Amino acid sequence: MVDVSGDLVASATDNFVEVRSISTGRAVRESVLATETVISVCFAHDGRSLWIGTVEGSLQQYDVSPLRENAAKWVKLPVLGYRPDAHEAPVILIQRLRDGEMLTMDESGRLVIWQADANKGLPASLHSHSRTLSIPPRPCWSAILYGQLCAGWSPQSEGGSPATGSVRTFDIAGKVAVEHPAGATEWPLDKLGAISAGCAVPLHPGWVFLGHSSGHVSVWSTEKKAMLDVKRISGNKITAMVGPSRHLWVGDASGLVEVIDVFSPRNWRVLKRFEAHPGAITKMGVDAQTLWLFKEAPLKVPTYRRHHCASGLSVGTYCQDCASGMAFFVMIGSVSRALRAPCRWTNHGTPLAEALDDELPSYSDRSELKLGVFTWNVDGQPPDLLQSNAANREVLSAFVRSLDAPDMLVFNLQEVIDLSDLTLAARTFLFATKSHDVTGRYRHWRRTLLDAIASALPSGVPFRYTECKLVGLYQFVWWRTDTGYAISALDSAAFKAGFGETYGNKGCCATAITVDDTSFAFVDAHLTAGEGRQAARTLELTRYFDANPVFRRKATADGIGFRRGGDGTRLLDMETVFFCGDLNFRVNLPRAEVLRTLATSPHAVSDLLPHDELTALKHDDPSFRLRDFREAKIDFEPTYKYDHFSTRYDTSEKQRIPSWCDRVLWHNDKEDDVRCLFYRRYEADMSDHRPVGAAFVVRAYKINRLKQQEAHRNVLREWTNMEEGLILTARGYYPPLS
DSSP states (O other): EEEETTTTEEEEEEEEEEEEEETTTEEEEEEEETTTEEEEEEEEEEEEEEEEEETTTEEEEEEEEHHHOOTTTTOOOOOEETTTOOOOOOOOEEEEEEOEEEEEEEEEEEEEEEOTTTTTBBBTTSSEEEEEEEEOOOOOOEETTEEEEEEEEEETTTSSSSTOOOEEEEOOSSSSSSSSSTTTTEEEOTTOOOOOEEOOOSTTTEEEEEEESSSSSEEEETTTEEEEEEEEOOOSSSEEEEEEESSSEEEEESSSSEEEEOSSSSSOEEEEEEEOOOOOEEEEEEEEHHTTTTTOOOOOOOOEEEEEEETTEEEEEEEOOOTOOOOOOEOOSSOEEEEEEOTTTTTOOOOOHHHHHHHHGEEEEEEEEEEEEEEEEEEOOOOGGGGHHHHHHHHHHHHHHHSSSSSSEEEEEESSSSSTTTTHHHHHHHEEEEESSSSHHHHHHHHHHHHHHHHSSOTOOOEEEEEEEEEEEEEEEESSSSSOOOOOEEEEEEESSSSTTOOSSEEEEEEEEETTEEEEEEEEEEEOOOOTTTHHHHHHHHHHHHHSSSSSSOOGGTTTBBBOOSSSGGGGGGEEEEEEEEEOOOOOOOHHHHHHHHOOOHHHHHHGGBBBBHHHHHHHTTTTTTTTOOOOOOOOOOOOOOOOSSSEEEEEEEEOOOOEEEEEEEEEEEEGGGEEEEEEEOOOOSSOOOOEEEEEEEEEEEEHHHHHHHHHHHHHHHHHHHHHHHHHEEEEESSOOO
């Protein structure tokens, strides 16, 4: 029940409608007939009048020009028209059509198209001539897409298939709503749930994007009359969608908005996600007035400002599409406080920043350094047990030697303290700080790691290190200081999980490092354990990657050293992110089958990996936060769970399924900037996990400021031309206001 037109936002609840000026905050609240409840609103083509529809089937038209012309004063909105007999059922849709026409539709499937007066140059009104059409009753969703009426029915409604529901398109240009072509546009929606939102993306003519109550988004072709693909975007109901020009914006019942580059039916890339509101997103839409006035009146996005809305009407947030620069809005319903603000990320992740990143080699000098990343869940075992046998004693130094003169080493340990020792864990939880180790266990591991590095490298190598710790987690980052690189630790952070996110027996540690003008983040994670807990692990990843801020903001000019124009406060602001640890993703097969495959198949690893949760999520779930991360080929057997000091998989009462819990992944937009030399497990057996190590060659860039300024001017010139093309594409889809 929300619409926007330039400076005005209209919203409705119960029997009240409110029109608010975005620039001044002034609002006019009008009462419809006391017995009628408003359920639909829409501005007319000229933006000077507002149409409203009610549950009772009546239509009203208000003149909003007084508020538009003098938004600083309180005004009364004149009623231009009232049609109590327009419909006999609730008016569920009011939408502008081309050529000045307006469409209204009620729950019974009755459509009324109100015609414009072409001779007088007047848009449609409630006094205009009209024509009536009909479609099957009670659609659960409907919209005008590509000049046709698209509507969806759930299995329980009369217009849908009894088993699966359906989507159907109708040509409404004539005197009868004709399915086009007859009978060929009914698309079944098996297992996707009811349609709850839908839109088109102008860059992809003929594609229809539908959101479902199950959290899926399906893509349909109006030409092929078939579904192109379906993807699970959210764990919540999809409640709103819009396609400003190139990207698909999706809002869900939790208030989360995701921006997706849908450059092909199957290959989607989540560009941004943010929590727009604490409640469900009820509507998103393009402000066509600013779209068509783009050149004459450059778009202005309001600054952050809070104000109270006594009526409790729907309120929203203005945003800009990062592809086209067009303004549009995100709305929620029934809140007492209204937030008018631009999306916080509009200056980050813009095409200009992305294009400038792509040109990085042209204005910088690059060099390479050798990096080692090691992860091990030590199961609470003290470092003294490393002396128990040769495999344990040599594991750390063997890893360092295998890198052959590394420039940087990152050790990521989990369960450094025995989490089953409640006294020890409580002392760490209550009294440990970044500088104070109450148990001595972290200090012991630090000495052990420094001794192992010293034994594997020539004597006298100058170095520095930084560390980050949480209850049970310990991250140690070491680097040489004689390499000629300017290396510094920016910040570290920790996220607690377990026992309501307060204890920290699970969670992650993260350290941000810069090498010359290149930024790195290293994450040591210990996700929720247990078979069948995939959803909990996925939720924790969402929390880590969506958190803002993670790191403290740094005074870095023009975002240099950070990704896509970011400011260095989020994990993915870093140009390269290494994410590793005990991720606890399991193999979804019976234990007996896994053991039999390991014992008998010459291709056991390749046979089992398709059933690995992490592998499947990366392939199937576009909202999975590690989807765009890469991992070297796994050619080693599962690393969990072993009996201590044994080569036997778990023989305890719980009989865990052997799984690849311990992983090293990385993310970088430039594929050639990270090259993996090896990815292997080690056979130290003092824990129930086998350690995993990986070696990389990573690139670091040192920026030439003068060349960067020249590159920025060139990119800006090219983007200006591309922007004009995107605006024209969008204008071809969204009707202009008169």
